[in-house]
Amino acid sequence: MRSARGSIIIVLVAFAILLFQSVFSRLLAPYPFSPYVGLPFVFALATAPGIRLLRGALTAFAIGYLYDFFTGNPLGLHTFVFVVGYFTAWLLGYLLSFRGIIFEMVLSFVLTVLLGGLLELIRGFTPGGIARSGGTLTLALFASAFATALLAPILFALVRWVDPESERTPS
Amino acid sequence: MNYFQTIRDAAILLALLIVPAVFLRANLRDPSELSWLDRALLQVSGPVQYVAEWAADGVTSIVEDYVYLLDVKSDNDHLRAENDRLQREMRVLRSDVQRVRELESLLGLRERLAAETMTARVIAKDISPSFRVVRLAIDRGEQAGVHAGMPVVANQGLVGQIRRVSGRFADVLLTIDPESRVDVVVGESRARGRIEGLGDRGRYRCRIQFDRMDDRVAVGDEVFTSGLGKKFPASILIGTISEVGGPELGLQQEGEVTPAVDFTRLDEVLILTAGPKDPGAL
Numbered sequence: 001m002r003s004a005r006g007s008i009i010i011v012l013v014a015f016a017i018l019l020f021q022s023v024f025s026r027l028l029a030p031y032p033f034s035p036y037v038g039l040p041f042v043f044a045l046a047t048a049p050g051i052r053l054l055r056g057a058l059t060a061f062a063i064g065y066l067y068d069f070f071t072g073n074p075l076g077l078h079t080f081v082f083v084v085g086y087f088t089a090w091l092l093g094y095l096l097s098f099r100g101i102i103f104e105m106v107l108s109f110v111l112t113v114l115l116g117g118l119l120e121l122i123r124g125f126t127p128g129g130i131a132r133s134g135g136t137l138t139l140a141l142f143a144s145a146f147a148t149a150l151l152a153p154i155l156f157a158l159v160r161w162v163d164p165e166s167e168r169t170p171s
Numbered sequence: 172m173n174y175f176q177t178i179r180d181a182a183i184l185l186a187l188l189i190v191p192a193v194f195l196r197a198n199l200r201d202p203s204e205l206s207w208l209d210r211a212l213l214q215v216s217g218p219v220q221y222v223a224e225w226a227a228d229g230v231t232s233i234v235e236d237y238v239y240l241l242d243v244k245s246d247n248d249h250l251r252a253e254n255d256r257l258q259r260e261m262r263v264l265r266s267d268v269q270r271v272r273e274l275e276s277l278l279g280l281r282e283r284l285a286a287e288t289m290t291a292r293v294i295a296k297d298i299s300p301s302f303r304v305v306r307l308a309i310d311r312g313e314q315a316g317v318h319a320g321m322p323v324v325a326n327q328g329l330v331g332q333i334r335r336v337s338g339r340f341a342d343v344l345l346t347i348d349p350e351s352r353v354d355v356v357v358g359e360s361r362a363r364g365r366i367e368g369l370g371d372r373g374r375y376r377c378r379i380q381f382d383r384m385d386d387r388v389a390v391g392d393e394v395f396t397s398g399l400g401k402k403f404p405a406s407i408l409i410g411t412i413s414e415v416g417g418p419e420l421g422l423q424q425e426g427e428v429t430p431a432v433d434f435t436r437l438d439e440v441l442i443l444t445a446g447p448k449d450p451g452a453l
Contacts, residue, residue, distance in 0.1 A: 019230060054180045061187045076195030083187050125199050 003051075006163030007059040013162055014041045014063045017155075032143035038063050039115065039148060040108050040155035042082050046089035047099070047107070048159065048166035053090060060086035077122060085115045101153045108152035112145035273439045276326040280441060284324070286404060287445035289315060291323075293437050294340065303372055304434035307343040311442060312336045320402065322443040328408035328431035329353070329396060330440055343440075346409060346430055347375050354400055355379065355409060358393040362386030366394065366409065366428055375434060379412065381424040388415055394428050404443065 017037045041063060045056040064082030068075050089111060096103070120137055160167055274290070281288045289311060297306035311317045313336045323330040323343050331351060334344035344351050349370035356363050364381040379394065392412045398405025414427040 054183055057184050057187050061191070064191065074195060074198035076191035076193070076198060079191035080188070080195050083191060087184075087188075122195065122199070 003055055003163075003165055006165055007055060007062075009162050010041060010045070010059055010159060011062045011066065013158065014038050015066050018067065032140040033147040034144055035147035035151050036112055036116065036144060037148070037151065037155065038067055038078070038082065039085060039112055040104070040152040041159060042086045043089040043104070043107055043111060043152070044156040044159035045166070046086050047093035047103075048163075050166045051163075056090065057083060057086055077119065081115050081119050081122070084118065085111055088114070104152045104156045105149040109145045109149035112148040113141055116141045116144060270438065273326070277439055277441055280324065280326050284404065284407075284441070284443065286443050288441045289317070289444050291317075291341075291440050291442055293440065296434075296437075303375060304437075305345070305348070305372060307331075307345065307434070307437065307440075309341050309343060309440060309442075310339065312339045312341050314339055316444060317341050317442055322403045322407070324407055324441050324443065325432050325437055325439075327433065328410065329403065330432050330434070330437065332402070333442065345434060346432075347371070347377055347434070351377075353403060353409065354397040355394045356397040356405075357381075357386070357388050357412070358395060360387050360392065362388050363397060363399075369427075375430050376413070377410065377428045377430065379426045379428045381426075384424055386424060388412060388424075388426065390415055 014037070021035070021037050042060040045051050045059055048056070051059075060082045061079055064079035067078035067082070089107060092107060092111075120141070277290060291309035291311040293307055294310045295308035296304045298304060307330070309323075317333055317336050319333050319336060321333045323332060329346055331343045331345040331348070333341050334350075335342040345368065346353060346366070347368040347370070349368045351368045352365060353367075354363070354365050362381050362383065364379050364386075366377040366379045369376045369378055381388065390412050394409045394412060396403040396405055396407040396409060408431050410428045410430040410432075412426050413429040416425050416427075
């Protein structure tokens with residue numbers, strides 16, 4: 001019950017931050033340095049020792065679902081990418097033993113580039129979608145991943161603060 | 172965790188991947204190529220997505236309006252400060268305009284006097300309890316070549332004469348001062364006489380004594396300097412006769428003169444540093 005409440009709070013916090021970003025993005029993070037603020041939440045859930053795989057995946061699903069609703073993207077786009085990102089981060093967290101701020105930043109950067117690429121790839125199949133040139137797309141992806149990596153330690157810490165259970169290693 | 176739970180979790184995890192992928196597929200397909208499953212999924216997701224977008228737009232709109240209001244407040248503060256600054260500048264400019272008019276007026280007077288003059292600014296006024304000016308100080312003194320006895324005039328007429336000078340300042344003896352004596356002539360009748368200040372601290376008045384008993388003068392006649400004694404140039408307006416009385420002791424005709432100069436409003440004056448080149452210029 002406590003873990004469900006933690007997940008709900010994480011989803012609401014992610015939603016609030018997305019709202020904040022959508023309002024202040026022009027001031028705080030001008031294009032192309034627009035971070036994917038939802039992704040570090042998903043990565044934090046995936047690499048937290050105290051969060052079960054199923055619970056983390058459901059939370060990532062909910063965050064992605066809210067993203068789709070809120071951003072007006074085709075329903076399922078962020079949901080799918082966030083769940084894929086969750087599984088990928090979980091796998092990397094399972095394979096790699098080290099943790100810390102550097103790990104959080106590098107993980108966020110690499111996965112944001114990959115998942116951002118996946119997002120753009122899927123968008124490319126959208127009827128009437130906006131096609132962007134390779135150079136523009138690469139610049140946008142890397143700049144966005146860089147901004148996301150900078151924010152990642154804060155968002156990881158936020159998840160730990162919101163849900164202290166996530167840090168507890170299961171017995 | 173038992174075997175059943177493991178299977179259940181795996182199924183749910185798989186569903187979490189497949190469900191969004193299926194919805195995504197339905198959303199991304201060209202509307203002309205939709206299958207019955209795609210149509211069913213869009214039928215389910217469409218209204219939900221519409222309501223969610225409407226709610227999200229509402230929230231964004233409220234937050235953006237609030238941010239906009241913050242900008243308006245900032246703009247208001249800025250405009251208010253700008254308005255205060257412009258009001259201050261306007262007051263200064265009005266004061267400057269008034270001063271320029273006075274200077275232009277003095278310039279005209281200087282040309283009319285055709286005498287050597289010097290402009291001076293009034294820097295101090297002694298005010299009586301009845302709010303009448305009883306003494307003036309100006310910003311020209313010995314260093315500027317000012318000497319006691321030099322006439323002081325304003326655009327309206329005679330102010331008085333220099334009483335005392337110090338390094339950079341001078342005191343002016345006003346025509347209304349009891350120590351002031353000026354030989355005068357009345358405009359139309361050419362009656363001659365002399366005026367002296369009454370020293371009345373409640374009003375600006377001078378006493379005029381006419382040389383002859385039979386001089387025909389009337390209230391409203393203008394009184395000018397006569398030029399006698401060469402202390403003051405001739406024909407400088409002093410004021411108008413405001414009262415004409417009979418001879419108190421049967422010797423002289425007397426009256427009262429109201430000065431033309433409003434001493435309260437004096438800011439700039441001219442000092443006549445040398446006699447007029449053309450007496451009778453004013």
